[in-house]
Amino acid sequence: MITVVIGGGTMGAGIAHLLLAGGHEVVLLDAADRLDAARGAVAKSLAKAAERGKLTAAPDELLARLAVVDRLDPTPAGLVVEAVPEDLDLKRRVLATAADACPDAVLASNTSSLSIGALAEGLPGDRVLGMHFFNPVPVQQLVELVRHDGVAPEVVAKARRWAEELGKTVIEVRDAPGFATSRLGVAVGMEAIRMLEEGVASAEDIDTGMRLGYGWPMGPLRLTDLVGLDVRLAIAEHLAAELGPRFAPPDLLRAKVAEGHLGRKTGQGFFTW
Ligand code: CAA
Numbered sequence: 001m002i003t004v005v006i007g008g009g010t011m012g013a014g015i016a017h018l019l020l021a022g023g024h025e026v027v028l029l030d031a032a033d034r035l036d037a038a039r040g041a042v043a044k045s046l047a048k049a050a051e052r053g054k055l056t057a058a059p060d061e062l063l064a065r066l067a068v069v070d071r072l073d074p075t076p077a078g079l080v081v082e083a084v085p086e087d088l089d090l091k092r093r094v095l096a097t098a099a100d101a102c103p104d105a106v107l108a109s110n111t112s113s114l115s116i117g118a119l120a121e122g123l124p125g126d127r128v129l130g131m132h133f134f135n136p137v138p139v140q141q142l143v144e145l146v147r148h149d150g151v152a153p154e155v156v157a158k159a160r161r162w163a164e165e166l167g168k169t170v171i172e173v174r175d176a177p178g179f180a181t182s183r184l185g186v187a188v189g190m191e192a193i194r195m196l197e198e199g200v201a202s203a204e205d206i207d208t209g210m211r212l213g214y215g216w217p218m219g220p221l222r223l224t225d226l227v228g229l230d231v232r233l234a235i236a237e238h239l240a241a242e243l244g245p246r247f248a249p250p251d252l253l254r255a256k257v258a259e260g261h262l263g264r265k266t267g268q269g270f271f272t273w
Helices: 010-021 032-051 059-063 088-101 116-120 153-165 181-197 203-214 220-227 229-243 251-258
Strands: 002-006 025-029 066-069 079-082 106-109 128-132 142-147 169-174
Touching: 002 010, 002 088, 010 025, 010 032, 010 059, 025 032, 032 059, 032 066, 079 088, 079 153, 088 106, 088 116, 106 153, 116 128, 128 153, 142 153, 153 169, 181 203, 181 220, 181 229, 181 251, 203 220, 220 229, 229 251
Parallel strands: 002 025, 002 079, 025 066, 079 106, 106 128, 142 169
Antiparallel strands: 128 142
16 A cells, blocks of 8 residues: 655654555655655664564665655555644645545544644545554554544544554544643643742652653653653643643743753753753
8 A cells, every 4th residue: 555654754754664664655755855864764763673673574675665755746545644743734735735646545644632623624524534643653552543523434444444454552532632642641741840840859750750650661751852842832832722721831841942952852851862
């Protein structure tokens, strides 16, 4: 099956890796000046998986099924997954282009919190759903499927089947702000930052508390660094607007983002990487 992935950042590259390992032909669409970086990110992720003995084929064999392009020609794709930044208009624009170029494809968004119903406006809404992956995509077990009112049931069933064929476990969630995972993840993340602001404990000790006390693989502050402080800030602002001030982002988060300390990707967040 041909699958189109739009956006070759952390999530898009991880999704492309997963699809290649699962036997898909992948067309990865990004801006012309990002094509080398996008291909490089997929290759790096595949190399890591190979080092850990997680691939059944050599990375080069898988990469032979990857086309990295800056323009989408008409493509008989079954599935399109967009993973561009969390901007509703941008996501609508790229999905509209894909809807025309891939008339038979399911149109999935990897958004972590934006309304799928709002995203589907002006698109063939029966083909649109949320297909939310988790970082690092090849490792995390979950795919969260998000259903808005206008999606066709067979589209949800297809997305479930594809995710399961890729080895993922699926949860189905109605199109509510933050779905199931971002709402809870951001709630804990924001509270951890407020606790740091209030001097309840050090960043290291807050994280160790959740890691060793609750069995989290990494604490909420290190996880915020992994996801990106800018990404979490955008989700928190969206959830505060939709669900109320309990999601309001703490000043410390805003200050760090304003300083350009975005977490692991810039080398500095709540920790130095
Ligand atoms: N393919 C590619 N890369 C792999 C891999 C594989 N099969 N297996 C491991 N890796 C990568 C890891 O991502 C990690 O990358 P870096 O070297 O760049 O750090 C590295 O190899 C080390 O992996 P290990 O398994 O040795 O390390 P670990 O045991 O510490 O596990 C972890 C790392 C998987 C990230 C683990 O700490 C974890 O599960 N953390 C929680 C992650 C999490 O909660 N993710 C969800 C974030 S929220 C989200 O994504 C949604 C959103 O909308 C914002």
